[in-house]
Amino acid sequence: MHLLDRFKQGEMRLTRVEAFSDGVFAIVVTLLVLELKVPALKDPASVSELAHQLIELLPKFLSWLISFIIVCKFWLNHHHVLALARHANYAMVWLNSIFLLGQSFIPFPTALMGEYHGNPLAVSFFGGVFAVNTLLFIALQAYIVRNLIKPELAASQDPHGLRKAMIGPAAYLIGAAAAWFSVYAAFVIYALTPLFYVTPPKWRGAGAQALRRNPK
Amino acid sequence: MHLLDRFKQGEMRLTRVEAFSDGVFAIVVTLLVLELKVPALKDPASVSELAHQLIELLPKFLSWLISFIIVCKFWLNHHHVLALARHANYAMVWLNSIFLLGQSFIPFPTALMGEYHGNPLAVSFFGGVFAVNTLLFIALQAYIVRNLIKPELAASQDPHGLRKAMIGPAAYLIGAAAAWFSVYAAFVIYALTPLFYVTPPKWRGAGAQALRRNPK
Amino acid sequence: MHLLDRFKQGEMRLTRVEAFSDGVFAIVVTLLVLELKVPALKDPASVSELAHQLIELLPKFLSWLISFIIVCKFWLNHHHVLALARHANYAMVWLNSIFLLGQSFIPFPTALMGEYHGNPLAVSFFGGVFAVNTLLFIALQAYIVRNLIKPELAASQDPHGLRKAMIGPAAYLIGAAAAWFSVYAAFVIYALTPLFYVTPPKWRGAGAQALRRNPK
Amino acid sequence: MHLLDRFKQGEMRLTRVEAFSDGVFAIVVTLLVLELKVPALKDPASVSELAHQLIELLPKFLSWLISFIIVCKFWLNHHHVLALARHANYAMVWLNSIFLLGQSFIPFPTALMGEYHGNPLAVSFFGGVFAVNTLLFIALQAYIVRNLIKPELAASQDPHGLRKAMIGPAAYLIGAAAAWFSVYAAFVIYALTPLFYVTPPKWRGAGAQALRRNPK
Numbered sequence: 001m002h003l004l005d006r007f008k009q010g011e012m013r014l015t016r017v018e019a020f021s022d023g024v025f026a027i028v029v030t031l032l033v034l035e036l037k038v039p040a041l042k043d044p045a046s047v048s049e050l051a052h053q054l055i056e057l058l059p060k061f062l063s064w065l066i067s068f069i070i071v072c073k074f075w076l077n078h079h080h081v082l083a084l085a086r087h088a089n090y091a092m093v094w095l096n097s098i099f100l101l102g103q104s105f106i107p108f109p110t111a112l113m114g115e116y117h118g119n120p121l122a123v124s125f126f127g128g129v130f131a132v133n134t135l136l137f138i139a140l141q142a143y144i145v146r147n148l149i150k151p152e153l154a155a156s157q158d159p160h161g162l163r164k165a166m167i168g169p170a171a172y173l174i175g176a177a178a179a180w181f182s183v184y185a186a187f188v189i190y191a192l193t194p195l196f197y198v199t200p201p202k203w204r205g206a207g208a209q210a211l212r213r214n215p216k
Numbered sequence: 217m218h219l220l221d222r223f224k225q226g227e228m229r230l231t232r233v234e235a236f237s238d239g240v241f242a243i244v245v246t247l248l249v250l251e252l253k254v255p256a257l258k259d260p261a262s263v264s265e266l267a268h269q270l271i272e273l274l275p276k277f278l279s280w281l282i283s284f285i286i287v288c289k290f291w292l293n294h295h296h297v298l299a300l301a302r303h304a305n306y307a308m309v310w311l312n313s314i315f316l317l318g319q320s321f322i323p324f325p326t327a328l329m330g331e332y333h334g335n336p337l338a339v340s341f342f343g344g345v346f347a348v349n350t351l352l353f354i355a356l357q358a359y360i361v362r363n364l365i366k367p368e369l370a371a372s373q374d375p376h377g378l379r380k381a382m383i384g385p386a387a388y389l390i391g392a393a394a395a396w397f398s399v400y401a402a403f404v405i406y407a408l409t410p411l412f413y414v415t416p417p418k419w420r421g422a423g424a425q426a427l428r429r430n431p432k
Numbered sequence: 433m434h435l436l437d438r439f440k441q442g443e444m445r446l447t448r449v450e451a452f453s454d455g456v457f458a459i460v461v462t463l464l465v466l467e468l469k470v471p472a473l474k475d476p477a478s479v480s481e482l483a484h485q486l487i488e489l490l491p492k493f494l495s496w497l498i499s500f501i502i503v504c505k506f507w508l509n510h511h512h513v514l515a516l517a518r519h520a521n522y523a524m525v526w527l528n529s530i531f532l533l534g535q536s537f538i539p540f541p542t543a544l545m546g547e548y549h550g551n552p553l554a555v556s557f558f559g560g561v562f563a564v565n566t567l568l569f570i571a572l573q574a575y576i577v578r579n580l581i582k583p584e585l586a587a588s589q590d591p592h593g594l595r596k597a598m599i600g601p602a603a604y605l606i607g608a609a610a611a612w613f614s615v616y617a618a619f620v621i622y623a624l625t626p627l628f629y630v631t632p633p634k635w636r637g638a639g640a641q642a643l644r645r646n647p648k
Numbered sequence: 649m650h651l652l653d654r655f656k657q658g659e660m661r662l663t664r665v666e667a668f669s670d671g672v673f674a675i676v677v678t679l680l681v682l683e684l685k686v687p688a689l690k691d692p693a694s695v696s697e698l699a700h701q702l703i704e705l706l707p708k709f710l711s712w713l714i715s716f717i718i719v720c721k722f723w724l725n726h727h728h729v730l731a732l733a734r735h736a737n738y739a740m741v742w743l744n745s746i747f748l749l750g751q752s753f754i755p756f757p758t759a760l761m762g763e764y765h766g767n768p769l770a771v772s773f774f775g776g777v778f779a780v781n782t783l784l785f786i787a788l789q790a791y792i793v794r795n796l797i798k799p800e801l802a803a804s805q806d807p808h809g810l811r812k813a814m815i816g817p818a819a820y821l822i823g824a825a826a827a828w829f830s831v832y833a834a835f836v837i838y839a840l841t842p843l844f845y846v847t848p849p850k851w852r853g854a855g856a857q858a859l860r861r862n863p864k
Contacts, residue, residue, distance in 0.1 A: 016666060016727050018232060023455075023674025026239025029320055030247065031678065036324045038251075038331050047337045054341075068320070072313040076306075079232050090724075097720040104677055104716070108684045115686050121695045125702075234448060242455025242671075245536055246463065252540045254467075254547050263553045270557075284536070288529040292522075295448050450664060458671025461752055462679065468756045470763050479769045486773075500752070504745040508738075511664050 012088040017096060021082075024100045025075045028107065032064050032071075035111040060114035063126075066190050067110040070130060073194045074103060074137060081141045085148040092148060095140040102133040123183045127176030127190060134168040141165065167196065228304040233312060237298075240316045241291045244323065248280050248287075251327040276330035279342075282406050283326040286346060289410045290319060290353060297357045301364040308364060311356040318349040339399045343392030343406060350384040357381065383412065444520040449528060453514075456532045457507045460539065464496050464503075467543040492546035495558075498622050499542040502562060505626045506535060506569060513573045517580040524580060527572040534565040555615045559608030559622060566600040573597065599628065660736040665744060669730075672748045673723045676755065680712050680719075683759040708762035711774075714838050715758040718778060721842045722751060722785060729789045733796040740796060743788040750781040771831045775824030775838060782816040789813065815844065 039053035078099075085092065109122075109129040116122035145157055158164070175189035255269035294315075301308065325338075325345040332338035361373055374380070391405035471485035510531075517524065541554075541561040548554035577589055590596070607621035687701035726747075733740065757770075757777040764770035793805055806812070823837035 012727065012731075016670060019235065019667065019670045020674055020723060022232060022235040023239055023671055024678055026236055027243055027675055027678040029316070030240055030243040031682070033320050033323055034247070034250075034682075036321075038324075038327045041332065041335075044332050045334050047335060050332065050335055050337045054337075065317075068317050069313075072310075072316075075236060076309055076313075079228065083228075093724055094720075097717075097724075100677070100720075101713070101716050104681050105684075107681055108686075111686045116689065116692050116698065118693050119689075119695065119698055121698045121702075235451065238448060238451040239455055239671075239674075242452055243459055245532070246456055246459040249536050249539055250463070250466075252537075254540075254543045257548065257551075260548050261550050263551065266548065266551055266553045270553075281533070284533050285529075288526075288532075291452060292525055292529075295444065299444075451667065454664060454667045455671055458668055459675055461748070462672055462675040465752050465755055466679070466682075468753075470756075470759045473764065473767075476764050477766050479767060482764065482767055482769045486769075497749070500749050501745075504742075504748075507668060508741055508745075511660065515660075 012093065014082060014085060014088050017088050017093060018082060021078060021096065021100060022075075024104055025071060025078070028103050029068050029071050031107050032067055032110055035107065035114055036060055036064060059117035060111075062187065062191075063110045063114035063117070066187075066194075067106055070190075070194045071103065071106060074133070077137065077141075081137075081144055084150060084153055085144045086150045087148065089148065092140070092143055095136075095143050099133070099136040099140050102129070102136045105129060106133070117187075118183060120179045120183060123179035123186045124176040127172045127179065127186060130190070130193075131169040131172035131176065134165075134172060138162065138165050138169075168193065171196075228309065230298060230301060230304050233304050233309060234298060237294060237312065237316060238291075240320055241287060241294070244319050245284050245287050247323050248283055248326055251323065251330055252276055252280060275333035276327075278403065278407075279326045279330035279333070282403075282410075283322055286406075286410045287319065287322060290349070293353065293357075297353075297360055300366060300369055301360045302366045303364065305364065308356070308359055311352075311359050315349070315352040315356050318345070318352045321345060322349070333403075334399060336396045336399060339395035339402045340392040343388045343395065343402060346406070346409075347385040347388035347392065350381075350388060354378065354381050354385075384409065387412075444525065446514060446517060446520050449520050449525060450514060453510060453528065453532060454507075456536055457503060457510070460535050461500050461503050463539050464499055464542055467539065467546055468492055468496060491549035492543075494619065494623075495542045495546035495549070498619075498626075499538055502622075502626045503535065503538060506565070509569065509573075513569075513576055516582060516585055517576045518582045519580065521580065524572070524575055527568075527575050531565070531568040531572050534561070534568045537561060538565070549619075550615060552612045552615060555611035555618045556608040559604045559606075559611065559618060562622070562625075563601040563604035563608065566597075566604060570594065570597050570601075600625065603628075660741065662730060662733060662736050665736050665741060666730060669726060669744065669748060670723075672752055673719060673726070676751050677716050677719050679755050680715055680758055683755065683762055684708055684712060707765035708759075710835065710839075711758045711762035711765070714835075714842075715754055718838075718842045719751065719754060722781070725785065725789075729785075729792055732798060732801055733792045734798045735796065737796065740788070740791055743784075743791050747781070747784040747788050750777075750784045753777060754781070765835075766831060768828045768831060771827035771834045772824040775820045775827065775834060778838070778841075779817040779820035779824065782813075782820060786810065786813050786817075816841065819844075 036057060039050070039057065041049050041053065043049055088096075106129065109126040112122045113126040142162055145161070149157070171189060171193040175186045175193070178189055179186035252273060255266070255273065257265050257269065259265055304312075322345065325342040328338045329342040358378055361377070365373070387405060387409040391402045391409070394405055395402035468489060471482070471489065473481050473485065475481055520528075538561065541558040544554045545558040574594055577593070581589070603621060603625040607618045607625070610621055611618035684705060687698070687705065689697050689701065691697055736744075754777065757774040760770045761774040790810055793809070797805070819837060819841040823834045823841070826837055827834035
């Protein structure tokens with residue numbers, strides 16, 4: 001038996017894969033706020049000093065906001081892709097774990113960009129991490145669609161779905177490149193990219209109909 | 217197809233929406249305690265110095281207590297509102313994600329008010345954040361009641377429910393305004409507001425009966 | 433309708449109460465380790481300095497270990513008590529939330545005792561917090577047994593169960609008192625107390641049989 | 649009734665044991681990233697200084713990566729072993745809790761090795777902790793296979809499974825010993841050890857077939 005074939009073994013229920021993933025997603029989005037540290041004030045009762053310090057925190061608020069929305073988008077897409085699978089196997093669980101590794105890393109580039117928002121490397125690094133995360137998600141999605149898809153959903157898949165999904169990593173890489181010319185341009189690109197994914201893709205509409213006929 | 221119509225697509229099971237939300241709620245309430253830092257003592261064995269430092273922590277304890285109770289109240293209401301929905305769609309998931317964004321932010325104003333309890337801006341900011349959180353919850357609730365409600369529960373909804381729900385944000389805003397005159401008054405208002413919601417509203421009693429006849 | 437009667441309303445499924453509680457338990461036990469900070473070494477390559485620093489951390493390891501075991505014991509008992517209930521209502525959810533408030537507080541006295549293990553107040557405070565936590569659990573248990581118990585389990589309840597449960601808070605309070613004479617004695621009492629609860633009480637054996645006949 | 653027999657009582661559903669464990673696993677893997685602290689820069693806008701600092705973080709990235717993969721492997725094996733059990737009892741829940749105690753400890757040796765990657769004691773300690781964790785897992789697995797296994801899965805168990813499982817602790821201990829000669833050798837051994845477990849063992853293939861015939 002080939003090594004690669006062994007990965008296709010180990011049929012498992014999806015329930016715990018979902019539970020573990022939901023836990024990681026929930027913790028990642030909640031840990032992001034820990035980077036918003038209470039500022040140190042010389043005069044604890046000074047309203048103007050606190051107001052000034054809160055305004056200084058704005059780049060961190062913005063980093064936090066962008067990362068939160070992007071992780072929610074990943075969670076939503078993850079939800080959809082796992083609903084396509086008829087069961088889990090070892091290869092899929094490892095692809096999922098490596099994807100979650102990327103997700104759990106997100107607080108670091110978020111904090112880095114929040115702290116050094118004027119540093120092109122920090123802003124560019126952020127885009128690079130999200131490009132890699134999107135590629136890891138696409139790998140998981142491609143594996144499920146090719147190997148584990150429920151027969152009734154296979155017909156409704158967009159054959160160009162994978163190529164369209166590449167818009168995500170491309171946009172983050174454009175942002176990462178733009179950071180070297182203008183960190184503001186990069187911020188705008190990072191903030192706009194998840195908006196392309198907030199509505200379900202058309203081919204999913206058809207998939208949803210099949211799901212409706214076969215509710216779990 | 218209109219953009220807004222696409223949001224109504226993407227029918228999903230509620231299970232993972234609940235799991236993700238429960239994860240965020242659980243982490244938020246538990247992270248709150250991280251702001252209660254072990255005080256630094258000059259003499260590690262001194263009982264009086266430690267007693268003094270613990271008393272100094274009282275405003276932080278109080279902030280923590282108020283936020284914990286309010287988040288539990290949000291969890292309880294969230295539980296009820298999601299039980300009204302027959303399924304999830306993209307619009308509802310995004311309203312839920314934005315609501316959770318607000319929830320996950322709570323440790324920051326809690327820490328800020330605990331640290332600078334004599335600073336009107338810190339105390340006022342706390343009220344403002346909770347007013348926004350309550351509005352985000354009302355938006356989620358209104359969307360579910362109007363678009364996703366189970367047919368058997370629709371009749372039992374209070375037509376004035378939305379207007380009554382506005383008492384919450386109004387109370388937090390009154391607290392936020394009161395902070396500029398007396399931070400003690402604001403603390404009292406913040407502590408009393410969630411008490412209006414600890415018992416189920418009357419119209420929910422009827423809803424609960426319908427739920428009882430149709431247990432999941 | 434009396435205010436207290438309104439608390440008995442709001443019949444709810446137990447699933448989300450369990451999910452929220454399990455989240456809080458899991459986070460509390462895992463956050464405990466954050467108090468074990470990596471020591472600062474003058475010479476990063478020095479084995480003897482690191483060995484010395486790790487030995488210095490022993491009281492923190494011990495605090496962590498005791499709290500971990502006690503929280504696991506609470507989780508186990510919580511699991512049992514919720515399995516007795518036929519459904520949740522508002523009063524039970526609030527008693528549960530206040531119990532979880534106590535659980536989420538545990539990292540603070542654990543860190544305090546770990547840091548100031550020679551300070552009687554720190555060690556005594558730890559026992560006091562656990563006594564209160566046990567009382568909060570007993571309140572939840574008593575409410576469920578009196579108001580929400582499944583009819584088939586009611587007969588198998590030990591009528592003296594409540595009195596026996598008081599051994600827990602009493603033991604923690606004895607430890608808290610002992611801390612003022614010897615912190616070592618208090619440590620021993622805290623470590624031994626949960627051992628009384630690691631096996632199921634006899635009346636639960638009968639309850640388990642009923643559960644077996646009526647698996648969920 | 650013997651004390652040991654009482655541990656065999658307390659039949660419980662596996663659902664909450666899995667939920668609690670999944671919570672702990674998810675939090676452990678996500679907390680690991682908190683050790684990756686944003687570096688302090690003298691010149692916030694300096695690309696070269698930030699690049700230098702990120703390269704300095706490489707040992708911490710590597711520690712984080714190794715621990716993440718190992719915890720995912722534990723999660724995967726835990727998933728498999730719990731699927732073998734027909735129900736939970738007190739002994740199994742305590743073995744599981746002690747195993748989770750070990751898992752929740754992992755952020756500490758990970759941070760220690762990341763910080764003092766040139767210190768043989770720090771690197772060796774890491775291997776020792778993972779050897780103990782693997783032994784705790786083997787104890788849980790052995791208990792379930794001997795006492796709680798589903799009858800239809802019993803025949804498909806490898807009688808030499810326990811002996812083969814000892815390869816894990818042995819490999820970690822070899823790494824821990826190697827650290828005293830070369831920390832690089834230890835890093836390599838730690839990184840390679842989980843790779844032995846990424847595919848399902850052969851006897852599990854047969855177990856999976858039985859699971860397929862009896863899906864939950």
